[in-house]
Structure formats: C-alpha cells, structure tokens
Amino acid sequence: SFAYPDAQGVFDQINKQFYVSPEVLTELTKAFLDEIALGLSEYNHAMAMIPTFVTGVPDGTETGTFLALDLGGTNLRVCEVVLNGDKTFNLVQNQYKVSEALKHGEATALFDYLADSVDAFLTTHATTDYTSLQSDPSAHTSDAVHLGLTFSFPVEQTALNSGKILTWTKGFSAKHAIGNDVVKLLQDAFNRKHMHVKCVALVNDTVGALLSRAYTSGGCFLGAIFGTGTNGAYLEDVDKIRKFAGSAAAANGGAMVVNTEWGAFNNSKSHLPVTPFDNAVDRLSINPGYQIFEKFISGMYLGEISRTVLLSLVDATPKSLLFKGKATPSLNQHYGLDTRFLSEIEAAWIDTGATKGSVELPPLGKPSFESELSDAAKAKLTAVRKVILGPHGLGYKSEDEVSLRDAAIVRWVCALVARRAALLSGVAVATTLIQTGRAVLPGQEGSKALRERNEKIGVGVDGSLVENYPNFNTILRESLRLLVGEDVEQRVNIGLAKDGSGVGAALCALQALKQG
Ligand code: ADP
Secondary structure, eight states: OOOOOHHHHHHHHHHHHHOOOHHHHHHHHHEEEHHHHHHHHHHOOSOOOOOOOOOOOSSSEEEEEEEEEESSSEEEEEEEEEEESOOOOEEEEEOOOHHHHHHHHHHHHHHHHHHHHHHHHHHHHHOOOOGGGGOOOSSSSSGEEEEEEEEEEEEEEETEEEEEEEOTTTOOOOOOOOTTBBHHHHHHHHHHHOOEEEEEEEEEHHHHHHHHHHHHHHHSSSSEEESEEEEEEEEEEEEGOGGTTHHHHHHHEEEEEEOOOOOGGTSSSSOSSOOHHHHHHHHTTSSSTHHHHHHHSSSHHHHHHHHHHHHHHOOOOOSSSSSGGGHHHHHHSTSOHHHHHHHHHHHHHHOOOGGGGGGOOOEEEEEETGOOOOOHHHHHHHHHHHHHTTTSSOOOSSGGGGGGHHHHHHHHHHHHHHHHHHHHHHHHHHHHHHHSOOOOOOSOOHHHHHOOOOEEEEEEEEEHHHHTTTTHHHHHHHHOOOOOOHHHHEEEEEOOOOOHHHHHHHHHHHHHHHOO
C-alpha cells in the first residue's frame, strides 16, 4: 500500500538537497577565508573577528588559584580552579539559579546577585580559606582573590578586563546594562559588598575552550564550540588584524586570540546550499537572516531542521510517506524535537549488540521494503523504533503507529541533517588551519616549509553536539581530509576542552596578571 507514483523520488530529492559535494565544501572554505579577512580588516562585520587581548595560549606549566564565574548558560556557575602546573587542575564548583525577575530587572540587582553567589561559594564550597577576604573593609586590596568572568553574550571587548555589553540574548533583558562595561558592573557589586574579589579578565566561552585545552594538552591553536550554538577562537598574528592599524595593540605585534563569531558566516551572501527546510527554520527563528552558519550546524537547530523534514513527509501528497499521516504534539511543536533525539537515534542504529556493524537497507520508497529486511536490519530498526517511542522520542504510543520503514526514514533524516552539520563544521576548522598557514586548499601549492612540518596541531572542542553525537568527529575529519589533505588531517589532534569556561577563565585571569 506504500506504492505511490514516486515515493522514492521524494526521498531522492531530499537526499540531493542535503548533499554537500567536495566542490561546494571547497568553495565554502574560500568564502570563509574571505569573510575572515574582511572581519579582520574592518569593525562591525557580521563575522565579527573580535580581538580578545589574550596574547598567547598556555602550555600546561601555569600555576595558581583563581575564581571563575560563568554567566550565559542555563545556570550561573561559580568555580574555584587550582592550576597545578603539570597540565592538571582541581576544580570545585556550584551552580546558582538566575530567576526570571533578575534576568529582567535592574542590572545592579543582577550583578549584586552574582556577587552574593560568589560570596556564598567562598563560604560553603571553596577549598581555600577566604574568610579574611570576605566583607572585611580593613583587608588589603593586594590580598584580593582574582576572578575570571566568562560572559557568553555579545560584548565589544576593549581590554582583557573590560568590554561593553552590546545586547542581551538567551532570554536576558536586565535594564541599564547595555552599553556598560560588564567587568565594572561586576566589580562595583563586589565593592558595594566590601568583598576582596577582583575581576581581572573577561572571557568568551570559545576562548575558554581554547585556553583550557591548551593547558591540559600542552598546546592548541583553535577552540571550537558545537553546542547550543557554534563558534571558534584561534591564535592569530596581530599583523593580520588589520583593523588594529595604528593602535597600541598593533605596535606590540605578536599574536592574539581572535573570537571569530563564525556562527554568522554566510549572513550577507548565500554560499551555503540552502534547502527549503532551512529557509523555514530561519524564517520562524527569533533572528531571521542572522547566524545562518550556526543554523546549519548547532544543537539548537538540528532537531528543528529534522522535525521540519519529518513533517513534510508526514504531510506528503498524494499520500503520506511517514507515520500514516499522523503527527504528534511534539512533532507539531516548534522546537519540539531536541538534538539529543538525533544522537539517540544514531546511537541505537550503530550499536545494537549482536548486530553491530553495517547493514544494507532496501530503498526507503520500495513497496516491499519491510519484507526485504534482513534480520540484522530488523534488529537495528527495532532499536531505532524504541528511541522514537522512548522518553525523548516523538510521542507515539505503540509499535503499531511506527513501522520499521518509519524507523528507517527517521534515522535517515536525522543522519542526513547531522552529517551535513559535521561536514560544514569541518569547513570552519579547515579554514582556520589555512588562515594560520598550517594547510593549503587542494590544488594550491603548499610551501615546502608547510609540507615538511610535522608538528601536532591541537584543536579543543566543547559542546553537547560534538560530545554526544556518534561519529560527529569522524565526519568532521572526513571533510577536513578532503579540504586540507590527509597528511595535515592526521596531525590534527581534536580533544574535548573539559570545564572550558571554568579553567579557561582561570587561565585568562592568570594571563591578565602576567600581561599587567
Ligand atoms: P551550551 O552550548 O549552551 O553551553 P551544551 O553544549 O550543553 O550547552 O549544548 C546544548 C545543546 O545541545 C542543546 O541545543 C541541546 O539540544 C543539544 N544537546 C543536548 N544533549 C544532546 C545530545 N545528547 N546530543 C546532541 N545534542 C544534544
């Protein structure tokens, strides 16, 4: 009964829409390099290429005890980080809830709350005894404990320890904050409470990932986030930051970490192979036309793109191609499908105990699909169906509602969307390798020096997507291999930047003290 004029044609077309050819990946890398150059030469470019005033990365020998405060994720986080100087660290942390009232009230109330949270943390969690530093007006300021602030909102940074808040995002809207220096807002709150805590560094979470991976692995040139959003920060030659021309930073020369804000790649021109599903997701998003690259790649959107494709199949005419034409409340709900679902589906598909390994499936549109399934394929699809029916699933109640073909279609859609994301993530990584002279595009002459280099190239990554989506890294590397060649790809060492925001902020605070 599945037979209909051209069911297979519908699947083939979606396949084609999501396919990114090697040629397109190469063109995207060139366009990415152009946008990097533009962002480095002028201010207010969509891909902002923000100089961070961090002039080097750690090598693992750093020591010291620092506090870190992280605002911008789901919770407020306070940590104490002890850097042992041997690539290891000890970290204790506590999380504090930021109420809706604080998010939307006066900025001073919000920052007072941040200071109170640090105070509470020092009393109840910190391993070092800070009692002499708390609320003691007679203590010397030189005794102050140093704190790094990870603030994951758009900021125009003007020094390691100052930056103007540009806008709120992620549901914050505290009044009288925009346009003010976030470090000063926090320091004023510490001072109001006579706390001897000094905020010495302002860090973006991406920079934190770079620094913490550099510390624990002994060197790293790129930090990249593939979580709710996507972004990257890498070490650039100050000479190439052309918008610095004439400034003190330019005169100092050397290197500086640049926060790319690469989620905004492609905002202005359309290089990316957009599908109608992407257009729908963008149009209904809170920021249509912005963060276009991010919308192809990150955790916030992959579930939503998949949901949009799945619904198109449920609604297909002249006859539904999925779930007998029946949607569920979660399928109908805007952002009703978490990217975690994609990870769970892929994990179920890959690993079903005895049936581990790859299997062949008949074409999805073939009328006799189910009767042609091998036992191994049936076992895998049954595992996929369990996820569809499971707690993070699509909200169907019984196996009768989800055929094995439905399961196969869902897995195919999720894998298609995630694979494209991982391939495009490879473009971002390849671009920074080329930008920093570590690689060249296929067909371009590599310098002899480049080919003869054989140092390891460190990349630190963080975020639920790269951590949890099975084979995200493998697919990213596939794209990298294609773009920069196997010899360079083999030397790229990609590792998780654990506790990036805490350790990164501590390392940045240390940098701030060193840089004076
Ligand atoms: P953030 O980027 O905000 O610091 P995370 O790195 O935890 O936070 O990313 C959260 C995002 O990751 C959300 O968009 C969520 O949908 C997605 N996510 C959560 N769990 C998983 C998972 N197991 N696999 C893939 N994505 C996930």
